[in-house]
Amino acid sequence: MKKVICFANQKGGVGKTTATVNLAASLGAMGKKVLVVDFDPQGSASLSFGMPDNGSLLLKALETCSPLPVLETPYEGVDLVPSGRNLVAARFQFSLAMAQDFLNICLEQTPGDWEWVLIDCPPSLDVISLAALWAARHVIVPLEGSYLSLNGLEQMAKTVSDLKQQGAKLEIEGILPSRIHPRRRIYWEIMLRLEQDFPNKVAPVIRENVALTEAPGKGKPIHLFARSSNGARDFQEVCSWLVNHFEKK
Amino acid sequence: MKKVICFANQKGGVGKTTATVNLAASLGAMGKKVLVVDFDPQGSASLSFGMPDNGSLLLKALETCSPLPVLETPYEGVDLVPSGRNLVAARFQFSLAMAQDFLNICLEQTPGDWEWVLIDCPPSLDVISLAALWAARHVIVPLEGSYLSLNGLEQMAKTVSDLKQQGAKLEIEGILPSRIHPRRRIYWEIMLRLEQDFPNKVAPVIRENVALTEAPGKGKPIHLFARSSNGARDFQEVCSWLVNHFEKK
Ligand SMILES: Nc1ncnc2c1ncn2[C@@H]1O[C@H](COP(=O)(O)OP(=O)(O)OP(=O)(O)O)[C@@H](O)[C@H]1O
Ligand SMILES: Nc1ncnc2c1ncn2[C@@H]1O[C@H](COP(=O)(O)OP(=O)(O)OP(=O)(O)O)[C@@H](O)[C@H]1O
Ligand SMILES: [Mg+2]
Numbered sequence A, B: 001m002k003k004v005i006c007f008a009n010q011k012g013g014v015g016k017t018t019a020t021v022n023l024a025a026s027l028g029a030m031g032k033k034v035l036v037v038d039f040d041p042q043g044s045a046s047l048s049f050g051m052p053d054n055g056s057l058l059l060k061a062l063e064t065c066s067p068l069p070v071l072e073t074p075y076e077g078v079d080l081v082p083s084g085r086n087l088v089a090a091r092f093q094f095s096l097a098m099a100q101d102f103l104n105i106c107l108e109q110t111p112g113d114w115e116w117v118l119i120d121c122p123p124s125l126d127v128i129s130l131a132a133l134w135a136a137r138h139v140i141v142p143l144e145g146s147y148l149s150l151n152g153l154e155q156m157a158k159t160v161s162d163l164k165q166q167g168a169k170l171e172i173e174g175i176l177p178s179r180i181h182p183r184r185r186i187y188w189e190i191m192l193r194l195e196q197d198f199p200n201k202v203a204p205v206i207r208e209n210v211a212l213t214e215a216p217g218k219g220k221p222i223h224l225f226a227r228s229s230n231g232a233r234d235f236q237e238v239c240s241w242l243v244n245h246f247e248k249k
């Protein structure tokens, strides 16, 4: 049963891409088959795998309702639908009504036996992120340990509930606290709030770790770039949490 | 001579809002008259001033080419055009061609004698951020000390150059390194790159400082929330740099 998961939060810089890339790589290293869909015109996930792209093949597939362009990455078990600046045109070409289908249709036609499809979303409530949400069944919301970031989570919860009212089969499966400074008081305040509002849905946290900032510059996931760093260990924890969470379903 | 400045970077979470809010407040405290235009449907700048809004008045003004809704903030010299979730509709209602005018027209009709207009942009290359760029004469690009953030700057430079080719009167006036960890090697590498690619345009840096993360939760700018913090001192430096930079013009 293919699990299609969106990493979404309209707040910027909360770790959506870092989570998509590193969880995909960890799942792949465990022997799972994973497809990463870089659905952000910034192409951060593609850059993070060392595979920059201009997004024109992806745009073309969406425009013509064709299978998505899939590349093998150098990382075991992980394939990538790359993206880049040309995907911006999707914002001007597709209407709100088309968001329900334009990614869904292409994903369904894309041949491949991946057990996990992880979609990296842009920081924006627009046709691109809405199309990603319509194509997914599950949402993971990364967020930072900050007040402005909590507002992003609140907005996300509202967006998911609006989509469900329109018929989307979508659930917030997890909240992923990221870029965490564990000794800050604001972190403890936020964790209490999260446990209250989303009981049993809060993933293990990803601490702020310079290795996670550097890894994209080498085009590598954290477990290969800095195997014994806090970043690698934290993502290992989150990966186990993710697998248990979904295997219980 | 009114200075209209956009804080723009399609990369998320690089400190656009934190810079807009705190520089506006510092300029106001120096006796300048400042208008902050919160042009992000997330409404982060409005939240950061303690003035959350649903964005419907702003959307209405844009739809009807009317003066923008302006509120006084509790902070000396600073007025605010607030924003919120309802502004999302602008992404679906305005075409790419309309981006040249739909904010410009409203801003020109908005009565007020502000010397500085600071526009906070969303993390996205779309009709909203393009309208902000068309309404401004100057761009300041905040960025983090990370590889993915440098890609955002590169994209921004390309966007500004495309707009100038279409007739926009727009210049990148400054690069604002934010959320800086001064002891990280990646910071030094990035600073060297910036000085090379944008000589004399790199503002003093804003260091990572928990007070800057907490201040929005109290709806206050940093110089009132934590007057002797590194965040307050760094913004004081950047404010002086900003005033000197523009008064030389
Ligand atoms: N735990 C961490 N420790 C240190 N740096 C991190 C961590 N997580 C992410 N980063 C860095 O912070 C920046 C933002 O992270 P990332 O790009 O993953 O967020 P995002 O939510 O995908 O951003 P956007 O909204 O622009 O898509 C990046 O430069 C990334 O390398
Ligand atoms: N120098 C700093 N030190 C500590 N925290 C900071 C600093 N600058 C910004 N922050 C925090 O980091 C987060 C991102 O900053 P901010 O919202 O200003 O970025 P942004 O570029 O406007 O984000 P977006 O792309 O979502 O609009 C916020 O929670 C903010 O409070
Ligand atoms: Mg991203």
Ligand SMILES: [Mg+2]
Pocket (backbone or CB within 6 Å): B016, B017, B018, B040, B044, B045, B120, B121, B122
């Ligand atoms: Mg912002």
